[in-house]
Amino acid sequence: MxxxxxxxxxxxxxxxxxxxxxxxxxxxxxxxxxxxxxxxxxxxxxxxxxxxxxxxxxxxxxxxxxxxxxxxxxxxxxxxxxxxxxxxxxxxxxxxxxxxxxxxxVPKPSIAKSWNTSHDLTLYSRYALAGAVCCSFTHAILTPIDIVKTRIQVDPVAYNHGITGGLRRVVAQEGAGALTTGLGPTFAGYFLQGAFKFGGYEFLKTRTIDILGYETARDNRYAIYLGASALAEIAGDIVLCPFEAVRIRLVSQPGFGRGLLDGFAGIVRQEGIRGLYCGLGPIMLKQVPYTMATFVVYEHALEQAYKWVDKSTVSGTAVTGINLGSGLIAGIAATLVSQPADTILSKINKEKGQAGEGTIRRLWKIAGETGLRGSYAGVGARLVMVGGMTAIQFAIYGDVKKALGATGGIEIK
CATH class of the missing domain: 1.10.287 (Helix Hairpins)
Incomplete structure (x- = not known):
């Protein structure tokens, strides 16, 4: 309620x-x-x-x-x-x-033009589609590692042999098909979340530059990166949360459901709509700092890289490589920032709370039981997963934008 x-x-x-x-x-x-x-x-x-x-x-x-x-x-x-x-x-x-x-x-953004042309709607739709493609694809292909990471977080005693040992244990106990558990909610949830995150970030960043003016925006670019990414991620988390609740329940409780629709129906039947959003607080605590760290580190890494090379003269392959390297650095930083909240999210979605137990009380209880050290359980698997995933995401995002003709956005230099 x-x-x-x-x-x-x-x-x-x-x-x-x-x-x-x-x-x-x-x-x-x-x-x-x-x-x-x-x-x-x-x-x-x-x-x-x-x-x-x-x-x-x-x-x-x-x-x-x-x-x-x-x-x-x-x-x-x-x-x-x-x-x-x-x-x-x-x-x-x-x-x-x-x-x-x-x-x-003078190539400065125009507020009147930004709000009165259909070009912008098409442009940001392409940003959103590129973000949806890169997020859904990268999360989907890393589903097996995500399964092991979640199992380590919710049952660290049984899954205490790292990624390889965890994969072997899942296959031995449940078969190879278990490595695709939660693939449906993962793909659907992160497709929507990626559209809001990347499309919203580009939109909010440009609108802020329009309002402040380019010179002011350049002097405050890191604040713009942080603010735009935070607001975009909040919108993305609201649409992602139900899918993530179903994914974690399917992974942490084998046999809970056969897939996306069955998982949704099972949670709603047992806990109502509230059950789909019990992890909204933790998911925001995880995703918002993660996304803020990701974009600000990525933008800074790009800025430093293009101090050494001229973007207008480098090949498309080199641009993809720079996006890949910058994304890897951003992913590692974002993983360390968001790991504690990710652990709490896995635990709170593992099973329903006790009767009369509120979400805030459950969060404090889980955080107290887990402790700082326990909150970093599975960080190795998540560094591999998130670091590699973020690198691939930004590489794909850049290439898909180019393929869709999503040009005309504003870069702060």
């Missing part, structure tokens, strides 16, 4: 905040931008008309007063051009009217 109400209140708060932000900020802002643009267009045309008329009257013996008036009009044009993202003519430009009135585009 607590989780259900919390989710309802959270959804209501998020929806209300979004609606209030759109009505109170974005619509007035958009209207003001439209009005300013129309006024700017009229003034721009007026000034260009004045320049054209002045050009016809300029002769070799034109008076100093006329030349000064022409310079004033050009200066006015320069100031208006700067307001719409253009730079005025350089004082060192050739002394011709065409050169003097040439407008150079």
């Amino acid at each position: 607590f989780i259900t109400r919390a989710i309802s209140v959270t959804n209501f708060f998020v929806a209300s905040s979004a609606l209030a932000f759109q009505v109170g900020v974005l619509y007035p802002w958009h209207k003001q931008l439209d009005d300013d643009f129309e006024a700017l267009k009229k003034e721009h045309l007026r000034v260009l008309g004045s320049i054209k008329g002045a050009a016809k009257g300029v002769t070799e013996d034109a008076s100093a007063e006329k030349r000064q008036g022409l310079r004033d009009m050009l200066s006015s044009l320069g100031r208006w051009s700067f307001m719409i993202g253009h730079s005025p003519a350089s004082p060192s430009s050739p002394p011709s009217l065409v050169a003097a009135t040439e407008i150079h585009h």
